[in-house]
Amino acid sequence: MPLVFDENRAEVAVRAVMLGMPMRQAARKWNIDRSYIRRRLNGIPTRKETNQHLQAVPINLERRLANWAIGQARLGFAPSIVKLKIIAERMAQASGSPRSLGSQWHTRFLSRNEAVKSARSLPLSYSRVNGATAVNINRFFDRLEAPELAAITPDRFFNIDEMGMAQGVGADQFVITDATLRQTFKKAVEKGEWITVLECISAEGEALPPLLIWKGTHVQSQWFPDRNRGLFEDWRFSCLPNGWTSNEIALKWLHHLFLPHVRCRFGNIWVVLVCDGHDSHTNDDFLWACLSNKVWLLFYEPHCSHVQPLDVGVFGLLKKKLKNELNLTPAGRLGIKPSKKEMVLAYKVAREAVLGVKTITNAWATAGI
Template identity: 40%
Template sequence: MGLAAQLRAAKAIDEVTNGRSIRAASKLHQVERTYLRRRIEGIQTREEYNKSRQKVTDVLEDRLAKWIVTQGQLGYAPPHARFRAYAQRLLVKSGSRERLGKRWVTRFLQRHHEVRTFKGWAIDYRRLNGATEATCKVLFDRLVLPKVRKIYSRNRYNADEFGMMEGMGENSLVLGEAFKKFILLKDAFKRAWISVITCISADGRALPPLIIFSGVNVQQQWFPDTEDQPYKDWYFTASSNGWTNTDIRLKWLRKVFIPHTKPANPREWRLLIIDGHNSHTTEEFMWTCLINRIYIVFLPSHSSYVWQPLDMGIFSVLKRRFRYWFRERCYGRSSEATDKTDFLWALATAWKEVMGVSRYIKQGFKASGMWPINRDRALKSPYVKKSNGAGNAPVAKPSAILQQPDFLEPIASIGLNTPKSSKDLKILEKALIKVDPAFGKATGRLLFRKVGKALDISSSELTALENHNNQLTSALEKARPKKLKKVETNPNQEFVRLKNVREVKAGLKSNLQEPSSITPQNEAQDKEEEEKEYDTDDPDCICHS
C-alpha cells in the first residue's frame, strides 16, 4: 500500500476512534470497510505479516540492492558468499542475533528483480581504471592537432600483437563409459606461446603479419613442404618465450611497416597508433619514426582494449575463426598429432576471412572513434569509467519540522535503551502502548514505522561507510613501501626459523630508531629453541659457539 493510502487509512481510524461509524469513515476517506475494520481490531495485513517474518527488513534489503548495483558499477560485483556475509554483518549491526539461511540469497533475488546473477569476467583493475573521461580527452586532443588531423585515412595505422598457444584444448566435459567413475585423456601439452604482430589501416588494409615462434631459431620442419603459398608474404622470427621485444619491434618497423606503408607522395606524413609498451618507447624506435615522417600517438596506459581499433572486434573474430579452422583441420586427431603446420594453416585461413575483408577493419576504426574521429562515440563505450557528477546532484529540499510528541515521561518510566534498529523500535512501541493506549493509534504506528525506516537506512549507511573505511585502510597498508632484506640463517641450520625473521625485522626497525619488535618473551622463546636445536648426542655434529 502506498503512502497516500496509509495516510487515508490512519485518518479514517482516527475518525472511528472519535465516534464516527466505520461506514461513514471508509466512505469519507475512500478506504475499504473490511480493511478498516480489520485494522481497528488489530489484525495485521498480509504485507505486515510477511515483513514481520523477514530477518532483514525491506528497508535494509532495498539498501542492499542499491549496494549491489553500485558495486557492479565500480567493478566489484559481489559473489553470493560475500553478499550473504555483508548482509549478515548488516543484520548483526542492527542488533539482531539471527543467522541468515542458506537459501536467503535466492529468496532475496526473487523479491528484487532489479538485480540478478551474472557470470563475472575478471579484468585487471589497472585496465578497469585506465579508460576514463580524462584520459579520453587527452587522447583525442592529440588526434585533433592540426598536423595530425590532416593526415589521410590511407596513412593512418594501428599496430598491436596478440598471442595464442600451440595445440588444441578440449572441453573438460567428455563422453565415456557410464559405469566408470572417471576417464583419462591423452594430451601432448603443447602450450608453446606464439605471438602475431598485426597492423591495419583506416582505409581497410592489413599489412602482412609477423609470426614470433618460441625458440632459438626458426626451423624448416615447422612449415609444410607443399601448399605454402598463403605464407609467401608473411614474416617469421623466434624469441626465447615467443613474445616480442625491443629488437624485434625495431626490425618490424624497419623491414615491415615502413616499406609496406610508404606513401606515393614522399612528403606525406603517416600516423601510427600504438600502446605504450617499452619496445615502442626506445629512442631508436622513435627516431626511426621521425626521420621517416611517422607521427606516433600512444594510447593511454591500460586503455587499449577500449580505444584501439584492433581490439574493437577484429582480434576476437580472428581468434574465433582460427579456433574453428584449427578444429576442422585436426578433426579426429588428438592434440599429440598436431604441430605448427596445422597452426599456420588455420591462421592463414582465418586471416583471409577476417583481415582480407576491409569492412571488419573499417568497423574497428569506427567503433573506437579513431576514424572518423568521434570523441562522443569513444566516451559512450561501456568500459569508460564515468565521472562522479557530484556537481549535478539535486539538492535535497528541507522537510517540514513536525511537532514532537512528549515521549520522555513514558520512556523514563519504562527504562528502555536507545533503539538502534526498527526491531528495537517495535519493542519500544509495544511497551509504550502498555503504558498509554494512545500510542497505539494509527498515526502513532505510522510514525513508528517511518522512524524505524530512518533507523534502518542510517544503520545500513553506517555499515557501508565502515566497510569502505576498512577497505581503504587495508589498501593504504598494502601500498606502503616495505624494505627488502634477505633472512640470513645460521650455517648449522637448513631452514629459516621464526627467530631469524624476528632478528631481521628488529634490525630494520632499529635503523629507523623505533623500538624493537622482539619482546622479552619472544627472546626467551628463541633462546630456548636454539638450545634444543643444538642439543644433540651426535659426536660428529659440529657447533660453533
C-alpha cells in the same frame, strides 16, 4: 632606462622600421639599440646567424626536432631530455656534422627554440590509469585533434598491436554425455608453446602482412610444408626464447614491413601509427626511425591499449576462427598439440576469413576513431 637586448623584441623593432616607423621611435618603444636596427637593415647578420655553422645540429634540423618533440608530446609521448639529446645526436650524424653534443646542449637548444620548454613529469598513480576510464579515453581523443594530424587523411592512419596465442588451442568445454551422469571428463589439448603475432591495419580497411614470433632460436624451413611454399612470401617470421616481442623485433617490423609499405604507397608524407606505450615503441631506435621516415606515433593512455581497433574488433574474431580451424586438424581431433605447420596454415585460413575491409573498418568505428 638601460638598453636590454632581447632577440624577439629586436626582430619586432626591425620589422616595424621596415614597415615605416621611424628608427628612433622603434628603438625607444622596444628598448633596442638603434645601431642594432641599423645593422640589420643593412644586411649585417646577427651573432647567432654568424655562429650557426658552429652548432652540432644545424638550425633547420633543430627546428624540425623541436616540432617533432611538440607533436609527440601532443600525441601522448613527451620525450625526456635524454631521449631528445639522443635523437639530436642521430640527426647530427645523419647530416654529417663532425661535432658532438655537449652536456649542456639541451639548455642552449631550449633557449634557441622558445616554442619548447622543459617541464617536470608527474607520475600518475596506478589507480588513476588502471582501466579505460572516460577521462583516459578523452585524453586520447583530444590527441586526435592535434594540428599535426589535421591534414592526415584516414587512409594514412594505422594501428599496430600484438596478439598472443598458445600452440595448443582447446576445443569447446561442453560435450554430449549420459544424462544420468553428474560430470564427465574429456582429454584436454596439450599446452603448447607461446606464439606472438604482430598485426597492423589501416583505417581504410587494409591489413598489412603479419609478423609471427615463435619460441626458439632460429626459424626453420621444416616448419613450413613444401607444397605450400609461396603462400607466406610477404609474411615475416622471427624467433625468441620466450616467444614474445622485443625492441629488436619491433624495429625489424618497422623497417621490413611497415615503412616499405607506407613509403611505396604514400611517398614521403606523414602517416600516423596508433600504438600502446610499450618500450618497443618508445625506445630510441624506434623513435628515430619514425622521425626519419615521417611517422607520428599516437599513444593511448597507460592500461587503455585494450580499446585499440585491433583489440576491440579483430583479435577476438581471429582467435575464435583460429580455434575452430585447429579443431578441424588431425591434432585438434586427437587432443594433441598441433605442429607449427598446422598452426601457421590454420592462422592463414583464419586471417583470410576475418581480416576483410568491413571487419577492419568496423573495428576502427567501434574504437571511436
